[in-house]
Amino acid sequence: MTAQLPRPSLAPTPPPPxxxxxxxxxxxxxxxxxxxxxxxxxxxxxxPSMGAELGLSSTGLQxxxxxxxxxxxxxxxxxxxxxxxxxxxxxxxxxxxxxxxxSLLGGIATTPTALIIARAVQGMGVAVLxxxxxxxxxxxxxKGRRRTKAIASWTAVGAAGGAVxxxxxxxxxxxxxxxxxxxxxxxxxVALVITALVVIGRRLPGETRRLDVLGTIxxxxxxxxxxxxxxxxxxxxxxxxxxxxxxGSGALALAAFLLVQSRTAQPLVPLGLLRNRLVAGSSIATFxxxxxxxxxxxxLTLHMQDDLGYxxxxxxxxxxxxxxxLVAASRAAPWLLHRMGNRTxxxxxxxxxxxxLLWQARMTEDYVGGIxxxxxxxxxxxxxxxxxxxxxxxxxIDRADSGLVSGLLTASRTVGGSLGLAALVTLAATQANPVQxxxxxxxxxxxxxxxxxxxxLLVLPRGxxxxxxxx
Numbered sequence: 001m002t003a004q005l006p007r008p009s010l011a012p013t014p015p016p017p018x019x020x021x022x023x024x025x026x027x028x029x030x031x032x033x034x035x036x037x038x039x040x041x042x043x044x045x046x047x048p049s050m051g052a053e054l055g056l057s058s059t060g061l062q063x064x065x066x067x068x069x070x071x072x073x074x075x076x077x078x079x080x081x082x083x084x085x086x087x088x089x090x091x092x093x094x095x096x097x098x099x100x101x102x103s104l105l106g107g108i109a110t111t112p113t114a115l116i117i118a119r120a121v122q123g124m125g126v127a128v129l130x131x132x133x134x135x136x137x138x139x140x141x142x143k144g145r146r147r148t149k150a151i152a153s154w155t156a157v158g159a160a161g162g163a164v165x166x167x168x169x170x171x172x173x174x175x176x177x178x179x180x181x182x183x184x185x186x187x188x189x190v191a192l193v194i195t196a197l198v199v200i201g202r203r204l205p206g207e208t209r210r211l212d213v214l215g216t217i218x219x220x221x222x223x224x225x226x227x228x229x230x231x232x233x234x235x236x237x238x239x240x241x242x243x244x245x246x247x248g249s250g251a252l253a254l255a256a257f258l259l260v261q262s263r264t265a266q267p268l269v270p271l272g273l274l275r276n277r278l279v280a281g282s283s284i285a286t287f288x289x290x291x292x293x294x295x296x297x298x299x300l301t302l303h304m305q306d307d308l309g310y311x312x313x314x315x316x317x318x319x320x321x322x323x324x325x326l327v328a329a330s331r332a333a334p335w336l337l338h339r340m341g342n343r344t345x346x347x348x349x350x351x352x353x354x355x356x357l358l359w360q361a362r363m364t365e366d367y368v369g370g371i372x373x374x375x376x377x378x379x380x381x382x383x384x385x386x387x388x389x390x391x392x393x394x395x396x397i398d399r400a401d402s403g404l405v406s407g408l409l410t411a412s413r414t415v416g417g418s419l420g421l422a423a424l425v426t427l428a429a430t431q432a433n434p435v436q437x438x439x440x441x442x443x444x445x446x447x448x449x450x451x452x453x454x455x456x457l458l459v460l461p462r463g464x465x466x467x468x469x470x471x
Contacts, residue, residue, distance in 0.1 A: 021199065022140060022141070024195070024198075024199045025136055025137075025140050025199055025200070026137070026140075026150055026153060026154075028133075028136070028192070028195050028196060028199055028200070029133040029134070029136045029137050029150075029154055030133075030153055030154050030157040030158075031157075031188075031191075031192060031195075032092070032096070032129050032130065032132070032133040032192060033130065033133045033134075033154050033157055033158040033161070034157045034158060034161045034164075035099070035126075035161070035185065035188055035189070035192070036072070036126040036129060036130045036158075036161070037158045037161030037165070038161040038164060038165040038168075039068070039099075039103075039122060039126065039165070039182075039185060040065075040068060040069060040072075040161075040165070040294075040417075041161065041165030041169070041297055042165035042168055042169040042172075042181045042184075043064060043065065043119075043169060043178075043181050043182070044065070044165070044169060044297060044298060044301045045169035045170045045173055045301060045305070045312045045315055045316055046169050046172070046173045046178035046181045046312075047061045047064065047065075048305065048312075049173050049177075049178040049312075050064060050115065050178050053178070054109075054110075054111065054112045054115060055112065056112050060112055060116070062421075062422070062425060063116055064115060064116060064119055065119075065298070065421070066227055066418055066421070066422065067116045067117075067119040067120040067123065068119040068120065068122055068123040068126075069123065069294075069414055069415075069417060069418040069421075070120075070123065070223060070224050070227050070415075070418050071119075071120040071121070071122075071123030071124045071127065072123035072124075072126050072127045072130070072414050074127070074219065074220035074223045074224055074411075074415070075123075075124055075127035075128070075216070075220060076127045076130065076131055076407045076408075076410050076411035076414060077216070077219060077268055077269060077404065077407045077408060077411055078127070078128075078211065078216045078220075078268065078407075079091065079095065079127045079128040079129070079130065079131050079132065079407055080131035080132075080135070080404045080405070080406050080407020080408065080410070080411075081211060081212075081268055081404045081407065082128065082211065083131060083132045083135050083406075083407075084135075084404055085210075085211065087202060088132050088135055088136050088139070088200055089196060089197070089200035089201065089202055091128055091129075091132050092128075092129060092132045092133075092136075092192075092196045092200060093193055093196050093197060094128055095125050095126065095127070095128030095129030095130075095132065096125065096129055096189050096192040096193045096196065097125070097189070097193055098121065098124060098125030098128065099122055099125030099126055099129060099185065099189050100125075100185065100186055100189025100190060100192075100193070101121075101125075102118050102119075102121035102122040102124075102125055103118075103122060103182045103183065103185035103186050103189060104182075104183065104186050105118045105121070106118030106119060106122065106182040107179045107180070107182035107183035107186075108179070118182070122182075122185075129192075130407075130410050131406040131407035131410050132406075133154065133406075134151075134154065134390065134394070134406035134409070134410070135406045136200065137150045137151060137154055138394050138397075138406070143395070145334075147391075148334050148337060148387070148391060149334050151387050151390050151391060152330055152331065152333045152334045152387045153330075153331075154390075155330050155333070155383070155386045155387045155390060156326065156327050156330030156331055156333075156383065157327075158386075164323050167316040167317060167319050167320055167323065168181075168184070168316065169181050169312070169316060170311075170312035170313045170314070170315050170316020170317070171312075171313055171316055172184065173312045174311060174312045174313045175313075210266055211268070212260075212261075212264055212266060212267050212268035214260055214264075215257055215260050215261055215264065215267060215268035215269070216268055218253050218254070218256050218257035218260060219253075219254065219257045219268070219269075221249075221250075221253045222249075222250045222251070222252075222253030222254035222256075222257060223250065223254070223415055223418075224250070225246045225247070225249045225250030225253060226246070226247060226250035226251070226254075226419060227250075227418050227419055227422055228246045228250075229243050229244070229245070229246035229247035229248075229249075229250060230243075230247070230419060230422035230423050230426060232246065233426045258271070268404075269404065269408065273404070273405070273408075277459055277460065277461060278392050278393060278395055278460065279393055279397075279405060279408065280459060281392070281455060281456065281459035281460040282389050282390075282392045282393030282409060282460070283393065283408055283409060283412040284412070284455050284459065285346065285385075285389055285452050285455055285456055285460075286389055286393070286409050286412040286413045286416065287412040287413065287415065287416035288416060288448050288449070288451060288452040288455070289350075289353075289382065289385065289386075289389075289413065289416070289449075289452060290412065290413035290414060290415070290416030290417040290420065291416040291417060291419065291420025291421075291423075291424075291445075291448060292353070292357070292420065292445040292448050292449060292452075293353075293378070293382050293417070294416070294417025294418070294420060294421050295417070295420050295421045295424045295425075295441060295445060296357075296360075296375075296378055296442075296445065298421055298425075299424070299428070299438045299441050299442070300319075300360075300371065300375065301315060302434070302438075303363070303371075303434070303435070303438050304318060304371065306434060307434055307435055307438075308365060318367065318371060318372075319375075321372060321375070321376060322375045322376065322379045325375075325376045325379040325380055325383070326379045326382070326383045327383075328383075329379065329380045329383035329384050330383040330384070330386070330387065332384065333345070333383070333384050333386075333387040333388070334387070336348075336384060337387070337388060337391075342388035342389075342391055342392050342460075343388070343392075343456060343457075343460050343461075343462060345384060345385065345388045346385045346388050346389055346392075346456050346460075347453055347456055347457065348384065348385075349380070349381040349382065349383070349384040349385025349386075350381060350385055350449055350452050350453045350456065351381070351453070352377050352378075352380050352381030352384070353377070353378050353380075353381025353382060353385070353449050354381070354446055354449040354450065354453075355377050355381075356374045356375065356376070356377030356378035356379075356380075356381060357374075357378060357442050357443075357445045357446040357449060358442075358443075358446050359373065359374035359377065360374035360375070360378065360442045361439045361440075361442035361443045361446065362439070363435050363436075363438060363439045363442075389409075390409060392460060393405060393408075393409045394406065394409075420448075424441040424444060424445070425441075427440055427441060427444060428440060428441050
């Protein structure tokens with residue numbers, strides 16, 4: 001009788017549990033991501049108090065947000081490339097230290113100028129820190145189930161940072177002071193620095209390269225000028241000299257940046273990388289979603305306090321269900337990826353977000369129908385679409401470019417959020433009243449979401465970043 005060989009099991013073998021070091025790296029990356037997103041939103045509910053104490057106008061208050069976001073977005077490409085050249089450990093520590101010091105200076109600021117400068121320096125620190133967090137994950141966890149779950153956790157924590165920031169901002173503003181929305185970052189930043197020194201191993205680059213300083217200056221100048229020009233349209237209109245001059249200057253700076261990148265031997269962004277359909281499609285989708293969801297938090301916050309009469313604490317707690325939805329949906333993303341695939345899940349999330357935006361544009365005054373349900377739809381859409389976008393964008397990228405691509409994706413989201421916020425605030429100001437202005441902003445957001453769906457379907461190939469089985 002011929003002995004029969006045992007039949008291999010078709011069930012997937014569960015991976016062994018994470019080591020302590022891998023778990024610590026995951027926690028550190030998630031905390032670094034969380035603090036960057038948290039600080040972009042925690043000040044929103046404190047804006048009225050900042051304006052009252054420091055004498056900030058509505059435009060000045062917008063720059064408390066935009067100074068952070070533009071410095072963040074403008075330097076993200078530099079931060080991502082720096083981690084490739086100098087190692088994640090060194091760059092992470094530098095970024096966290098800069099962020100911590102700036103948070104302290106912002107918390108004790110006594111003039112509008114000092115506060116806005118501190119916010120800009122905060123953005124610089126996070127610009128160095130944020131892309132390193134994704135790079136740490138993609139270099140620590142190999143492609144497959146482990147990386148998918150790690151990126152889903154990273155996305156969930158980052159997505160929840162916006163809602164948690166809003167809730168904490170309301171509590172801190174009402175019971176302590178707006179200053180503590182900045183000072184609370186100091187102990188967190190110190191913990192990040194100490195943990196990074198212990199957990200992240202030293203890594204020397206495989207080749208000696210230099211940073212593209214000219215390219216960094218051009219792209220940062222161009223993005224900042226575009227945002228400033230968009231803000232100027234609020235007071236002077238789109239065809240005025242104060243708006244057209246910075247808008248034109250920004251466009252020229254970005255054109256010069258592309259020219260420099262095509263001719264320098266060691267560019268900040270190799271143009272060949274932008275011709276990669278996965279990188280390009282993911283970056284465009286991330287840019288559009290950043291424009292939509294950054295504005296969502298801004299308009300909902302002002303609507304609840306200025307139009308519906310919510311206190312900062314009430315407005316903060318109104319966002320708690322949104323935070324829970326963000327976490328739950330992000331944690332469900334790996335399960336959905338296994339069954340749907342990356343591109344299908346991105347589109348499904350965008351459709352959910354589109355439904356929420358159209359519902360929110362009705363601007364009804366009751367909490368359940370006017371804020372809770374549409375907000376949950378938008379948050380669910382954002383949460384399930386972000387992990388597959390990150391997976392697609394980083395799929396097949398060499399380790400030498402992993403930091404740059406991480407920075408590119410994060411920059412796309414942040415710059416999209418800044419420019420989208422500036423443009424939609426300008427649009428809202430042209431309407432008859434704030435409620436109609438917010439409604440118009442959400443309708444434009446719905447239009448941008450339709451464009452996002454089209455980009456995903458037309459640019460990203462089927463099976464982008466892996467099939468459902470490999471996910």
